[in-house]
Amino acid sequence: MSALTTCPYCGVGCGVKVSVAEQPENGFSSLTGDDSHPANFGRLCVKGSNLKDTLVHEDRLLTPRVDGQDVSWQEATDYIAERIQRVVEQHGPDAFAFYLSGQILTEDYYVANKLAKGFIGTANVDTNSRLCMASAVVGYKRAFGSDTVPCNYEDLEKCDLLIMVGSNAAWTHPILFQRIAAAKAKRPKMKVVVIDPRKTATCDIADLHLAIRPGADAAIFNFLLAESERRFVINGEYIKQHTNGFDATLASAQRSAPNAKTVSVHCGVSEEDLERLATWWATTDKTVSFYSQGVNQSSSGVDKCNAIINCHLATGRIGQEGMGPFSITGQPNAMGGREVGGLANQLAAHMDFATPNAIELVQRFWQAPNMAQENGLKAIDMFQAVEQGKIKVLWIMSTNPMVSLPDTEQVRRALEKCELVIVSDCKQSTDTTAYADVLLPALPWSEKDGTVTNSERRISRQRGLLPARGEAKADWWAICQVAGAMGYQSAFSYRSVHDIFREHAALSGFENHGKRDFDISLFSNISEQAYQDLLPIQWPVTKESPNGTARMFTNGRFFTADRKANFIPIDVKEPQIAPDEDWPFVLNTGRVRDQWHTMTRTGDAAILSRHIDQPYVEIHPQDAAALSIADHQLVRLTSLYGEAVLRAKLSDQVLPKNVFVPIHWTRQFASQSVVSSLIPQIVDALSGQPESKHAVVNLQPVENIRYGYLVSTALEIVEGFEYWCRVPTDFGERLEFAYQDELCMAELNLVIEAASPGGEWLEYENPINQHVRRVYFVDGVPKAVLLTQATPNLPVSNWLEEQVLQCEALTANERLALLVGRASGAVDKGAIVCSCFQVGEKQILQAIESGQDSVAKLGEALQCGTNCGSCIPEIKQLLPNIVEVVS
Numbered sequence: 073m074s075a076l077t078t079c080p081y082c083g084v085g086c087g088v089k090v091s092v093a094e095q096p097e098n099g100f101s102s103l104t105g106d107d108s109h110p111a112n113f114g115r116l117c118v119k120g121s122n123l124k125d126t127l128v129h130e131d132r133l134l135t136p137r138v139d140g141q142d143v144s145w146q147e148a149t150d151y152i153a154e155r156i157q158r159v160v161e162q163h164g165p166d167a168f169a170f171y172l173s174g175q176i177l178t179e180d181y182y183v184a185n186k187l188a189k190g191f192i193g194t195a196n197v198d199t200n201s202r203l204c205m206a207s208a209v210v211g212y213k214r215a216f217g218s219d220t221v222p223c224n225y226e227d228l229e230k231c232d233l234l235i236m237v238g239s240n241a242a243w244t245h246p247i248l249f250q251r252i253a254a255a256k257a258k259r260p261k262m263k264v265v266v267i268d269p270r271k272t273a274t275c276d277i278a279d280l281h282l283a284i285r286p287g288a289d290a291a292i293f294n295f296l297l298a299e300s301e302r303r304f305v306i307n308g309e310y311i312k313q314h315t316n317g318f319d320a321t322l323a324s325a326q327r328s329a330p331n332a333k334t335v336s337v338h339c340g341v342s343e344e345d346l347e348r349l350a351t352w353w354a355t356t357d358k359t360v361s362f363y364s365q366g367v368n369q370s371s372s373g374v375d376k377c378n379a380i381i382n383c384h385l386a387t388g389r390i391g392q393e394g395m396g397p398f399s400i401t402g403q404p405n406a407m408g409g410r411e412v413g414g415l416a417n418q419l420a421a422h423m424d425f426a427t428p429n430a431i432e433l434v435q436r437f438w439q440a441p442n443m444a445q446e447n448g449l450k451a452i453d454m455f456q457a458v459e460q461g462k463i464k465v466l467w468i469m470s471t472n473p474m475v476s477l478p479d480t481e482q483v484r485r486a487l488e489k490c491e492l493v494i495v496s497d498c499k500q501s502t503d504t505t506a507y508a509d510v511l512l513p514a515l516p517w518s519e520k521d522g523t524v525t526n527s528e529r530r531i532s533r534q535r536g537l538l539p540a541r542g543e544a545k546a547d548w549w550a551i552c553q554v555a556g557a558m559g560y561q562s563a564f565s566y567r568s569v570h571d572i573f574r575e576h577a578a579l580s581g582f583e584n585h586g587k588r589d590f591d592i593s594l595f596s597n598i599s600e601q602a603y604q605d606l607l608p609i610q611w612p613v614t615k616e617s618p619n620g621t622a623r624m625f626t627n628g629r630f631f632t633a634d635r636k637a638n639f640i641p642i643d644v645k646e647p648q649i650a651p652d653e654d655w656p657f658v659l660n661t662g663r664v665r666d667q668w669h670t671m672t673r674t675g676d677a678a679i680l681s682r683h684i685d686q687p688y689v690e691i692h693p694q695d696a697a698a699l700s701i702a703d704h705q706l707v708r709l710t711s712l713y714g715e716a717v718l719r720a721k722l723s724d725q726v727l728p729k730n731v732f733v734p735i736h737w738t739r740q741f742a743s744q745s746v747v748s749s750l751i752p753q754i755v756d757a758l759s760g761q762p763e764s765k766h767a768v769v770n771l772q773p774v775e776n777i778r779y780g781y782l783v784s785t786a787l788e789i790v791e792g793f794e795y796w797c798r799v800p801t802d803f804g805e806r807l808e809f810a811y812q813d814e815l816c817m818a819e820l821n822l823v824i825e826a827a828s829p830g831g832e833w834l835e836y837e838n839p840i841n842q843h844v845r846r847v848y849f850v851d852g853v854p855k856a857v858l859l860t861q862a863t864p865n866l867p868v869s870n871w872l873e874e875q876v877l878q879c880e881a882l883t884a885n886e887r888l889a890l891l892v893g894r895a896s897g898a899v900d901k902g903a904i905v906c907s908c909f910q911v912g913e914k915q916i917l918q919a920i921e922s923g924q925d926s927v928a929k930l931g932e933a934l935q936c937g938t939n940c941g942s943c944i945p946e947i948k949q950l951l952p953n954i955v956e957v958v959s
């Protein structure tokens with residue numbers, strides 16, 4: 073029987089249709105996109121379509137643990153309750169904190185927020201969503217008086233001009249990007265502008281790419297505001313009726329962007345391109361500005377958001393089809409967290425501590441004995457308070473701050489110092505669980521039940537379809553157990569997520585009367601069955617709008633005291649630290665196409681490691697030449713805060729003197745790959761969001777080393793590796809490494825021999841390239857292949873991994889082939905470009921050479937690009953290269 077649920081990865085919030093296997097513990101027998109879901113209409117990207125492979129069977133945390141000992145839930149939750157109570161009695165409520173996640177469900181968030189803010193009495197409830205969209209929240213609130221996303225996904229298809237700022241949606245929000253690409257293909261007159269220092273896959277559909285200097289976004293939008301006036305497209309009537317503060321804002325924009333020449337110099341783009349943008353802006357009513365982490369993760373992220381919003385208010389391009397400022401969230405339930413108050417500067421149900429009468433209103437609704445009275449600590453401040461000993465009990469839920477927060481060395485100090493670190497997770501070995509005193513086994517996607525809200529305010533059910541494994545329990549349940557043990561049974565006596573959802577809905581409507589944007593009061597009395605069957609719907613959902621609300625501010629009324637929107641004058645600010653002689657490179661960070669966050673789930677799926685299998689640093693070829701760095705060579709990145717060792721990827725898609733590093737790899741997967749360890753804890757003063765897209769670093773090639781890989785049934789990291797990376801493969805794992813000291817190779821040999829005693833080594837040294845290949849056999853069965861060489865391009869092969877890890881005895885010829893490294897007839901696909909159909913770069917290049925000279929023809933021949941479409945930009949990049957060679 074099939075069932076519908078929601079993808080747990082990005083903020084697009086795609087619907088997923090699954091069939092549970094006959095034996096439910098075997099997972100799903102099928103998984104496809106949900107045709108009826110308005111976010112994706114049946115399509116899934118490669119991460120979504122491989123959800124079956126990421127159901128968290130490996131390394132699953134199955135029982136509660138206190139100080140390394142398995143305990144019962146009763147013991148664990150009694151222990152936590154007693155420790156929280158003791159600390160609160162001795163040091164006050166602010167000695168406790170929750171650090172939550174955009175991965176948890178709205179119902180989990182609601183209960184955590186209620187316990188902390190209403191019963192323990194602290195607003196120290198923050199979340200990893202702080203790292204993703206906190207600036208967008210404050211930007212909306214400053215302008216609209218509420219945290220309201222005005223637009224929807226259809227607006228992205230209906231607009232005539234789409235300005236994508238600081239977003240590589242092609243990789244980060246693939247299905248939404250495919251919708252945009254399809255709309256543009258249907259209406260080629262629709263213009264797409266990408267504003268991003270990097271030339272990303274998103275530029276594939278761009279009519280104009282402005283590769284601005286990092287951080288220069290606000291200047292572009294101040295320029296557009298000033299140009300709106302110069303080109304007579306200011307909507308005076310709208311401004312008069314519906315806004316405040318226009319004159320001062322325009323004056324400020326005109327000061328910082330007096331003409332195209334000044335802006336061109338400031339932003340590092342040509343005057344012609346700026347004029348083109350301004351002309352399109354001035355002549356296109358239906359315009360959406362689409363922005364994401366590239367705008368938000370900045371020390372002036374809120375200002376950048378308001379610079380964007382100002383332009384839409386000034387032209388009245390908001391609240392109508394195909395128009396508006398659209399912040400897209402990174403996580404599946406960042407929006408749900410915002411709705412319940414899951415940020416330290418929110419109270420609940422889109423009310424703040426500063427909202428008149430809100431504290432008293434929420435207290436009355438919750439019947440809460442200990443209401444927090446003011447904002448709590450935002451993520452960075454929270455971890456600093458932990459290190460300072462002010463926060464003594466920290467409960468981390470479904471997130472990995474040892475990887476994701478900036479300056480991870482500070483996070484490590486904080487966690488080591490903290491008296492009690494509780495971590496709720498479904499994995500037992502993460503960079504963060506290593507510091508937990510108490511581990512609570514959580515439910516992963518497919519087992520947990522509740523709701524999530526996507527980037528267009530659409531609430532969808534995420535359904536618990538598989539039985540919970542071991543002792544794993546829902547986060548809301550664990551919180552309620554602790555609350556009960558603290559004496560708050562009656563306020564936390566929920567029997568199910570349905571009970572929690574109803575209460576959450578009731579609070580949203582409580583004494584609301586249209587004063588607050590977030591209102592789903594129609595669900596206050598939703599039946600259990602109706603909740604189970606709930607179809608995706610966009611809030612607000614009230615008696616007046618029972619089918620939800622596609623678009624906000626259609627009547628020009630906002631949620632400020634006078635119902636008018638606010639213009640905010642924006643002074644253009646530089647990132648807080650600039651490169652200098654010691655730290656000459658600007659470091660940018662972001663996501664890759666096939667991984668999610670810190671790989672706790674996507675790292676389990678070999679297929680998702682085929683596109684990009686190792687952490688890397690993207691370097692402009694000019695800089696690489698100056699530093700004598702070769703492609704794939706190891707490079708040491710240093711900053712004042714830490715160090716990373718990564719493979720070089722030479723690319724003119726980054727600007728000279730700029731480098732890019734993905735955020736995903738952790739200490740579980742690679743030796744020194746955590747990019748956050750290089751980033752300072754600089755934040756936007758208003759939003760508290762870290763400037764994670766701008767740090768300064770130095771680069772040095774790692775020299776005089778040998779590179780190698782090991783495919784073995786016994787993988788072990790040995791002392792002396794300069795670098796290592798575990799790469800998931802179809803048959804197990806491959807270890808890639810680099811070393812200087814031959815001693816570590818001797819030790820590696822011993823480890824292999826100890827795992828399978830009684831074997832013999834065969835060795836072959838290629839006299840031409842000095843590759844040394846050693847194969848270890850036990851009774852004719854290969855147990856390990858070890859290759860070392862002086863150059864960084866390792867000849868890895870799926871065939872070889874299969875030979876070793878399937879552990880079957882080989883014939884003499886097969887043994888020889890293994891030693892030489894290639895079976896006759898084995899196909900080398902090259903790096904995988906199309907993950908859906910496992911089509912490699914070499915296959916595509918061969919097909920192009922044989923005449924398949926378009927994406928469509930390649931799709932027909934190889935299937936590449938015909939499923940989720942995420943690889944189409946990369947396929948296109950291969951096309952002109954070979955055409956040049958052929959001609």
Ligand code: SF4
Pocket residue numbers: 079080081082083084085086112115116117118119120121245246247248
């Ligand atoms: S775009 Fe991909 S990752 Fe994002 S929700 Fe859809 S299927 Fe999941």
